[in-house]
Amino acid sequence: xxxxxxxxxxxxxxxxxxxxxxxxxxxxxxxxxxxxxxxxxxxxxxxxxxxxxxxxxxxxxxxxxxxxxxxxxxxxxxxxxxxxxxxxxxxxxxxxxxxxxxxxxxxxxxxxxxxxxxxxxxxxxxxxxxxxxxxxxxxxxxxxxxxxxxxxxxxxxxxxxxxxxxxxxxxxxxxxx
Numbered sequence: 001x002x003x004x005x006x007x008x009x010x011x012x013x014x015x016x017x018x019x020x021x022x023x024x025x026x027x028x029x030x031x032x033x034x035x036x037x038x039x040x041x042x043x044x045x046x047x048x049x050x051x052x053x054x055x056x057x058x059x060x061x062x063x064x065x066x067x068x069x070x071x072x073x074x075x076x077x078x079x080x081x082x083x084x085x086x087x088x089x090x091x092x093x094x095x096x097x098x099x100x101x102x103x104x105x106x107x108x109x110x111x112x113x114x115x116x117x118x119x120x121x122x123x124x125x126x127x128x129x130x131x132x133x134x135x136x137x138x139x140x141x142x143x144x145x146x147x148x149x150x151x152x153x154x155x156x157x158x159x160x161x162x163x164x165x166x167x168x169x170x171x172x173x174x175x176x177x
Contacts, residue, residue, distance in 0.1 A: 029144040032137075033159055035166045036130060037150030042170050043130075049122040056118060060111045067104050074100065133172045137165055 040046045078093050085093060138146050146165065 030142055031145050031147070032141065032143045032163045032165045033147040033149045034134060034137075034164070034169050035150035036134075036148045036169075038166055039130060039150075039170045039173060040126065043126060043173050046123070046126050049126065053115075053119055053122055057115055060115060064104070064108055064111065067107060071097070071100050071104055129176060130169070130173060133169055133176065134165075137169060137172070141165075 075097055078097060082090050082093070134146055137143070149159070
């Protein structure tokens with residue numbers, strides 16, 4: 001009768017052989033990379049969206065600049081006339097300036113939120129299309145992972161340029177209407 005120790009050792013050897021054979025059959029992982037930022041910058045619809053967004057933001061900036069100018073002017077007027085005002089009038093005028101400043105800050109925050117939402121509204125469809133095209137490239141090429149090296153801190157310090165799918169992605173984006 002075989003001992004329990006021999007049975008366990010034989011079973012372990014069989015698992016090791018099976019695992020080794022399975023590892024030899026499994027395909028090697030395939031990697032590639034793209035520069036999504038460069039692809040987006042080259043996309044015609046991205047340029048249109050950026051241009052439209054810049055025009056809209058310029059209107060917001062002009063509004064805030066006008067409000068700031070009005071506040072600055074009121075502050076200068078207060079500084080010049082404050083010595084002539086009674087203490088209660090000076091306090092009321094100071095409170096009025098503080099209220100205007102809070103209104104400016106609130107409007108600035110509101111505009112920033114509105115601008116961020118508008119930017120997402122303009123760019124999300126393009127970015128979604130790019131993501132779909134990347135997934136298509138990944139699937140067609142049999143890649144396990146495609147890295148984005150355009151984000152500034154990709155962590156990739158060197159890569160084989162033959163793994164760069166940026167140009168293929170840019171061409172597909174131009175042809176995808």
